[in-house]
Amino acid sequence: MSNVIRRLNYQHLLYFWSVVRTGSLTRACEELALAAPTVSAQLRTLEERLGEKLLVKSGRTLVPTEVGRLVYSYANEIFGLGQELMEALEQRPSSRPLKLLIGIDDVLPKEIAYRIVEPSLQLKQSVRVICREGTLERLVADLAIHEIDVVLSDSPVTPSLNVRAYSHPLGSCNVYWMATPTLAKTLRRDFPKSLDGVPALLPTDDTAIRRALDQWLDRQNVRPLLLGEFEDYAMLREFAREGHGFAPVPSVLEASFRKQHGFVRIGLAKGVKAEFYAISAERKIKHPAIAAMTDNARQLFSET
Structure with a gap:
């Protein structure tokens, strides 16, 4: 075993690590800027050196064997330490x-x-x-x-x-519903029931804050009109600034949104926390x- 360790080619190990990490020989070749036959040949050499099968085909993809998973875990540590060394330098x-x-x-x-x-x-x-x-x-x-x-x-x-x-x-803060002054003035009356049926601008439903806001709206038995969903919060803010609907704003930004964008607070989404x-x-x-x-x-x- 000690002879195998001394003869281990870390470049070959890198190719194996890239294939498993990216989940594809093609993506690994793109990342390594090498041709597929070259990488495949080096993987076979690594398997011969170790005396173990490391990868098997599953449909059109390569997946690690039990031994391959063990080798991958060590490779993760090896190349992680290498990166830490470069960062330290x-x-x-x-x-x-x-x-x-x-x-x-x-x-x-x-x-x-x-x-x-x-x-x-x-x-x-x-x-x-x-x-x-x-x-x-x-x-x-x-x-x-x-x-x-x-x-x-x-x-x-x-x-x-x-x-x-x-x-x-990093911390968390409350979330306020905010809108343009004209819209906010009407929605402050009878809040939160006033939000029912009113155009709302929200983050997309695959985000943590959106899930928390949806739960809050359900607890209030409020069903706003979902006018827009946004992956980019800056785009959401621009739609709200033009008066297209009300929007959630982390309390840490309330003062700047009032001053710079003319937003006005409607009310607190009690129990909802924006986390970072x-x-x-x-x-x-x-x-x-x-x-x-x-x-x-x-x-x-x-x-x-």
């Missing part, structure tokens, strides 16, 4: 800016994302921030292959995503800029 004090790649869930209000991210720019070492937007599923997939450093979201990562990641709670998370590939956050973000975010939400 990149984060040494130097004249170069510290790079921070952030994934921002579409449903997260950009105003909140800014307040979370902004403290990372106040470090003594200069920081270059790169922000990407998308669905939580896509961003967590990017996190798994270390294309981004952290994901900001309104919900924790779920086991269904099948990715090893850790959700760090930083999702990382590490159990303990080590990146100094991410640590600054999470520390300040917890302070921000503790004040609401």
Whole structure:
């Protein structure tokens, strides 16, 4: 066994790890920028070196055998440590800016994302921030292959995503129903019954905040007219600002939405909490800029 370990080719192990992680030989080849015959040949060589079958066909896909799953678990640790090494080297004090790649869930209000991210720019070492937007599923997939450093979201990562990641709670706040002054004036009377049959603008039904809002509306026995559902909260806000319906607004944003967008509070969605998370590939956050973000975010939400 010791001879096998000494002769293990980590490049071949990387090819195997990529195939299992991406779930497809084709996607692994795209990621590795290699031709399928090349990767297939290297996988066979790895199996010969280890003396075990690692992958079997299931329909049109390759799935790991029992031994393959064991090898994959070790490969995860090996390449995870390799990435941590590269990040540690990149984060040494130097004249170069510290790079921070952030994934921002579409449903997260950009105003909140800014307040979370902004403290990372106040470090003594200069920081270059790169922000990407998308669905939580896509961003967590990017996190798994270390294309981004952290994901900001309104919900924790779920086991269904099948990715090893850790959700760090940043805090929560109340949610208010808000609208333009004209609409809000009529809806404040007899709230929350006044919302029944009125055009509403909500996040899509695959989000945590939407599920909480739907439950609140059910408890009030209120059935608004669902005028629009939005993955992007900025788009939801624009429709509400033009008077197309009432919308949910996290209380941490109430003052700025009144001042900058002319929104007026209708009433509190009592019992509904907007929650916020930083999702990382590490159990303990080590990146100094991410640590600054999470520390300040917890302070921000503790004040609401």
